Amino acid sequence: MSMGNANVAIHKARRGLISPYLSKTSVQKLDDNIVKHVKKFIEVISPTPKVLGENCERLRKEVVIKPGDGVNMVNLLRRLTGDVISEYGYSESFGLLSSDKNIWHIQPIADSVAILPWLSFAWPVAYIMAAIPKWVLMNVVPREFRGFTELEYNLGEQVDEYIRNPNAAKAKTTNKTIFEALLEGDEEVKLSRSALVGDAMVLIGAGTETTATTLAEAMYNACIYPELQVRLRQEILNAFPNKDDEITVAKAEKVEYITAFLKETLRLATPIPGRIVREAPAEGAVFQEKSIPGCTVVSMSAYLMHTNPDIYPDPYKFDPDRWMNSDPASDQEKYFVPFSKGSRGCIGSSLAWAEMNATLAATFRRYKLSLHPDNQRTDKWVDRIARVVIGDFIATVEEYDG
Numbered sequence: 001m002s003m004g005n006a007n008v009a010i011h012k013a014r015r016g017l018i019s020p021y022l023s024k025t026s027v028q029k030l031d032d033n034i035v036k037h038v039k040k041f042i043e044v045i046s047p048t049p050k051v052l053g054e055n056c057e058r059l060r061k062e063v064v065i066k067p068g069d070g071v072n073m074v075n076l077l078r079r080l081t082g083d084v085i086s087e088y089g090y091s092e093s094f095g096l097l098s099s100d101k102n103i104w105h106i107q108p109i110a111d112s113v114a115i116l117p118w119l120s121f122a123w124p125v126a127y128i129m130a131a132i133p134k135w136v137l138m139n140v141v142p143r144e145f146r147g148f149t150e151l152e153y154n155l156g157e158q159v160d161e162y163i164r165n166p167n168a169a170k171a172k173t174t175n176k177t178i179f180e181a182l183l184e185g186d187e188e189v190k191l192s193r194s195a196l197v198g199d200a201m202v203l204i205g206a207g208t209e210t211t212a213t214t215l216a217e218a219m220y221n222a223c224i225y226p227e228l229q230v231r232l233r234q235e236i237l238n239a240f241p242n243k244d245d246e247i248t249v250a251k252a253e254k255v256e257y258i259t260a261f262l263k264e265t266l267r268l269a270t271p272i273p274g275r276i277v278r279e280a281p282a283e284g285a286v287f288q289e290k291s292i293p294g295c296t297v298v299s300m301s302a303y304l305m306h307t308n309p310d311i312y313p314d315p316y317k318f319d320p321d322r323w324m325n326s327d328p329a330s331d332q333e334k335y336f337v338p339f340s341k342g343s344r345g346c347i348g349s350s351l352a353w354a355e356m357n358a359t360l361a362a363t364f365r366r367y368k369l370s371l372h373p374d375n376q377r378t379d380k381w382v383d384r385i386a387r388v389v390i391g392d393f394i395a396t397v398e399e400y401d402g
């Protein structure tokens with residue numbers, strides 16, 4: 001079973017193999033790799049997307065309503081975050097921003113989210129689905145129900161290729177990949193093929209959807225609060241005054257208003273809003289002077305914590321300024337938990353921050369975003385373990401002269 005294993009010892013061992021590769025220091029070394037993909041994203045959303053070659057018809061249709069007009073931001077951002085995590089994890093980027101190649105990788109992730117709640121109640125269905133031959137799955141099972149299994153098939157093929165020829169895979173990158181780290185597990189955590197595929201599912205799924213939807217929310221906020229977008233751009237201009245200034249993660253992270261904007265986005269549009277579950281130990285536990293019987297399933301909701309008026313005054317107001325000069329020891333920092341905390345908290349938060357800071361800096365340095373007339377995004381959202389907003393966010397992208 002994969003890293004998400006309920007067994008504490010197995011989970012700890014598997015997580016221990018990966019976590020050094022996702023630490024802040026490791027992510028800092030990836031600056032160029034991340035920026036490479038961000039640059040591609042910036043070119044693709046350009047009103048005149050030169051990088052979309054002849055082999056990109058499908059990509060163009062999916063992300064651009066009409067060339068040079070409205071852009072389906074969430075789809076494109078999924079491609080960006082999918083490209084980053086696939087290269088870091090498995091030595092070869094999916095190339096989702098470069099061509100139509102491997103487009104099938106990304107749609108299953110989005111579709112998977114739709115069935116997550118059902119799978120959590122009816123998890124044996126996942127095993128039954130996995131036993132269906134791929135051809136039958138793809139041709140008979142409706143797309144929205146096969147997402148998880150389709151992703152599993154696709155990643156399984158990639159894992160097989162890696163196992164068949166690891167040297168060829170290693171030669172594609174100078175970084176040590178997460179996959180190499182997993183293969184190095186000792187006997188105790190020796191990984192079966194299904195465990196490797198499971199870990200790939202967790203990493204690619206968790207690393208793609210959450211970061212993409214957060215970035216989309218931040219961009220949407222910039223569209224509906226244009227005065228805040230002006231401020232955001234001004235702060236970015238202060239750090240990158242010349243049009244040709246190289247955007248790096250290290251420099252973008254120093255722009256305090258970008259982080260404040262992202263934190264406020266994560267507070268209100270937290271990608272995993274609730275019911276993160278844990279089981280009390282068999283001997284029971286005591287929490288805030290209340291005793292919890294052994295093996296009781298308990299849960300917490302980040303969304304409820306983030307909208308507590310005692311901690312965040314005027315909680316439904318989108319106000320990035322509340323994070324400027326914020327005291328690290330304050331309650332608002334303590335109760336800010338979009339990545340959860342503890343031994344099962346998000347392992348990819350440093351990578352997510354790096355991607356998000358660089359993408360916002362590069363986007364608003366060069367472009368003004370506004371809602372396109374074809375925008376379908378509403379303010380309604382549903383909790384499907386991940387937060388799913390209703391309707392596509394379609395943006396108009398205009399390029400600044402300077």
Ligand code: HEM
Binds near residue numbers: 004343346348
């Ligand atoms: C804005 C972006 C992100 C948010 C808000 C987010 C949030 C979360 C949350 C709330 C959890 C559950 C933790 C728990 O059960 O307590 C989690 C787990 C996880 N996340 Fe993220 N995540 C993000 C980005 C990423 C990225 C980029 C990666 C890529 C490496 C990643 C990989 C993981 C993994 C592997 C787990 C499972 C950890 C474990 O079971 O030990 N996440 N994330």
